[in-house]
Amino acid sequence: MLVLAFDTATPAVTAALHDGDRLLAESTTIDARRHGELLVPSIQEVLREAGVTLSDLTAIVAGSGPGPYTGLRVGLMTAQALSSTTGAPAYGVCTLDAVAYASGLTEPFIAATDARRKEVFWASYADMRTRLDGPSVDRPADVPGELPLVGAGARMYAEILGEKRLVEGTADYPLAGALAALAAEHLAAGGAAVLTSPSPIYLRRPDARVPGPPKKVTT
Structure with a gap:
């Protein structure tokens, strides 16, 4: 292999x-x-x-x-x-499964990455191999539970999510x-x-937009 x-x-x-x-x-x-x-x-x-x-x-x-x-x-x-x-x-x-697996944790926890727009992508896990819920996208204040946290998204918003919930020594990415x-x-x-096909997991529309038709100009 x-x-x-x-x-x-x-x-x-x-x-x-x-x-x-x-x-x-x-x-x-x-x-x-x-x-x-x-x-x-x-x-x-x-x-x-x-x-x-x-x-x-x-x-x-x-x-x-x-x-x-x-x-x-x-x-x-x-x-x-x-x-x-x-x-x-x-x-x-x-991607969140990779963050979770790298943590090595054997207890329930949440993995989170930065979703921009002041939001995080997150999922909850029973252990490093077992996803329970997600992936989802939410504002940090709306991420549920009091479980330990890993990932860059959790670290970025530690003041909101709770700094004591961060698991030290785990990979951010x-x-x-x-x-x-x-x-x-x-x-x-x-x-x-x-394993899934190599298809994207999109939880919201991309930031880019197709330009609309030009406005009519009257004389």
């Missing part, structure tokens, strides 16, 4: 390679404005570090969001393109190493059906 995973649904442009037993290589750069520039070089870097080529891949996994429209589509379109090129199947995994390891677990267990 050789799983290439990457995520561009947050400011982290992250890619990793996993062989089903261990993480072979990982690259992460935090830059919310350069997803399109950084993803392919990151993929090339992890392939080179692991000493493999695209033709060696067993599966391709992309974070499917939720996330801002522009960044999210970079990763998903790349997954689809690589799948067409290599013949390896492409899958999508909820969905690292591709966690994404690859989670997908490899499903694939090794014969759970490819659990």
Whole structure:
């Protein structure tokens, strides 16, 4: 097994390679404005570090969001393109699931990422592998419960959500190493059906709008 995973649904442009037993290589750069520039070089870097080529891949996994429209589509379109090129199947995994898996928590908690517009994307979990509710998008004050919190969205709005709820020592962003390891677990267990197609999870309309017709000018 050789799983290439990457995520561009947050400011982290992250890619990793996993062989089903261990993480072979990982690259992460935090830059919310350069997803399109950084993803392919990151993929090339992890392939080179692991000493493999695209033709060696067993599966391709992309974070499917939720996330801002522009960044999210970079990763998903790349997954689809690589799948067409290599013949390896492409899958999508909820980005919040990667944040949750990286936390290593064995108790109930909430993972949250920044949704912009003073909102967060969030989901609740029974443990690092089991999502109970979500993903959803809400203002921080409307995120329910008193559960522990992980993720950049929780940290950004700690004053509203409660600083004592933050779990220290956990990753703010969905690292591709966690994404690859989670997908490899499903694939090794014969759970490819659990993985979704590489399609975006959109919880609201994109910020961009198609311009309307020009206004009529009267003389």
